[in-house]
Amino acid sequence: MKRAIAVFVLLALFPLAMQAVDGMFYVSLASRILIYAIAATSLNLVLGYGGMVSFGHAAFFGAGAFVVGILAVEGVRSAWIAWPAAIAVAALAALVIGAMSLRTRGVYFIMITLAFAQMIYYIFVSLKSYGGDDGLSMPGRSTVAADVTLSGDFLWYYLVLALLALVLYALHRLVHSRFGRVIDAIRENEARAEAIGFPVYRYKLLCFVIAGAIAGLAGALIANQSSYVSPSLLHWIQSGTLMIMVILGGVGTLWGGVIGAAVLLGLEHLIADYRIGWLASLAPNYQDHAGLAVGAVLLIIVMLAPEGIAGLFRRRRHA
């Protein structure tokens, strides 16, 4: 707990430090990272902690974003309405998709979550009046009161930081609660969990929905971040990206999503914005092919993790 507080204090001081060195751009980047941290953490709940390899998590993330975007374009800009709506819609989508997918397991489950998430992608992309393929531009960020828009970088950063803290604390309590214990047991031995009297399907579904709801919140935030909603948020490549963050940061750990988002997005930024001299002389376009590095790193981590990714589950029992 003390470590957590220390981290948050540092994160809270960050913008002040940036202001001093005229690095306000980094505050905006950091907000983005924190939002993805929330999204990745929600995936870690269902994937790392719950053991459900859901490849469609981007659907809930993007759905949340689109709800905020569509409402904004239709004139409803209040965060008090739009954000809960985003969470509700994402949770509902998770309920529907989860209800159908969780009746299957293994390879079927992975493919089905992928397919249904892609279905949601197509639904939103087909809404031509809300951007279609090009995405949806919002008139601005959400409002919290009559004239108060969340437009300042400082304010926005602290709001996102507070929400991340809230999410992490709530998940910390969840994991140590009765519910969390059952989910942990289900991941460990699903058949026996059912055999001692737990209706396993219901627990898995609820875990799935909670994770979807949190992803919806992250979606609402990402829409606000640049006042723009891209359909790529819903694409399954985005689901894969969230998974990469979870792996990098630590599967089944409380901070895994945060670390993973920071590392992946930080790396992407570094590669894109800072030209490494000697590398550039070997391969002038190297910055266009960052995906190669990401893929290679991911592959190495996955192949060399001694007991596989599941081995990392086994070592970290307490999130």
Add this chain to the structure above:
Amino acid sequence: MLELRGISKRFGGVVATDDVTLEVTKGEVHALIGPNGAGKTTLIAQISGVLPIDAGRILFNGVDVTQLRTHARVAAGLARSYQITSIFRRFTVLDNLALAVQARSGSSFSFWRPVSAERALYDEAALIANEIGLGERLDVVSSSLAHGEQRALEVGLALATRPQLLLLDEPMAGMGPQESQAMIALIEKMRSRVTVLLVEHDMDAVFRLASRISVLVNGRLIATGAPAQIRADAEVRKAYLGEEIAA
């Protein structure tokens, strides 16, 4: 307490369970024996709800539970232990048992209060641990337990759900003589509280514990009765080749 009426199951061309009708009365230790492959574990899986049946009915305390899912049968008082140890390997002995206690004491759709604060759960879990002989091993991660201890925990998990009927599937599997004696003693101890349907190969244990014995061969029930009766039954001797039944 438990009534099986005409249970049948096929897997493709193979008949796994052939019109089995069986009764387990309250308070007894009813042993189910038979050669390997006879379908004993299949029957246990069917009674506990893991394996659907093609025909027949299962009645528990007069209630038809044939369509009920496993967790609902557990809630009704029907618990099972496994032939191949199936415990929560990452969890400690105490946590394993506490989980089973948690399953039947209140709702686990509780998201805020830490489980570790619920002393009642852990006290009861410790009690059960003592009963099964693991009282000194509470904080050991169960994957580190010796085989015999794991089997004890295996039974303990089922016991912790406070069942009325306990289905024990070869509890003594892979046990040495000393461990087997301990398990026999445990089953003796619990018979006052729990009705038991015991699947076992260890004939010593079967004849010591059983009030009645049923014999399953190739999915069919060929005999049911008191131990002495079964011992003397010609068809049973034939099915078993006389080797496993003590002379």
Add this chain to the structure above:
Amino acid sequence: MSAILFFEQGLNGIQFGLMLFLLAAGLTLVFGIMDMINLAHGSLYMIGAYFMASFVQATGSFWIGLPLALIATAIVGAVLEVSLLRRLYGRDHLTQVLATFAIILIANEIVRIVWGSQPIMLNAPAELTGPVALPGGLRYASYRLVIIGTGTAVAVLLYLLVTKTRVGMLVRAGASNREMATAMGVNIRRLFTIVFALGAALCALAGAMLGPILAVQVGMGESILILAFVVIVIGGIGSIRGAFVGALLVGIVDTGGRAFLPIIFSTFLPPQLASAAGPAVASILIYLLMAVVLYFRPQGLFPARG
């Protein structure tokens, strides 16, 4: 709506379905026998199409380029299997998902580096660019007919291979019971490599033949991969027959939906709503189909494992 339109769209649906079958067949075998989820299957399809484009350009002939592309892709598939994928068998699904996802990323970038980011040209052979007159008055692109012919021929060949040959029997045994196949003394490792290489060649065939119709570009693998997944879920994992039926179903439903739903909708919806709802529902039609099939048959229509 004329009968000719139905006929034409029906043929288009079958054509697409048969190509989907080529992808799904290899994929379902890998899932069924190796119990491995392989996201990089779409990348093999993409590589097949790119190889085809290059070989056709190099040799000037579609028909010489085709076998070259198939062989090249089969080699890539075999190398991939031996060097990387074989270490994933028996690992948990999350590991397999991430590893093969990584392969997609790497493959996409390598293709971008070698061939550039712009879509490249792949044309149907000159002798097949004209239409053919079919009974009923429909004039149908001869190239598409060739695709249908090729797809059907391969389907028949695959069926014969799987049901009549020894290799096929081993494959079927492996699909329904891996442990037993190993116990039977089959050289499992070699069998897996062969199955994988065959799957890669099938992908390449689909990629090469569809190249002139769809675009040859980075990312083409991913969009068709999901369709292949839907086919397998509907058809049942490990079953070639399921893949065939599933693929035709998906091909026809998807093509038919896109062609006729907007028209159907406009008969009872106001035009603006119809033109929006039509394509929207058409694009999700196959997922709805998948949901319906799952509801009645959670293991698919023809699951290989009993």
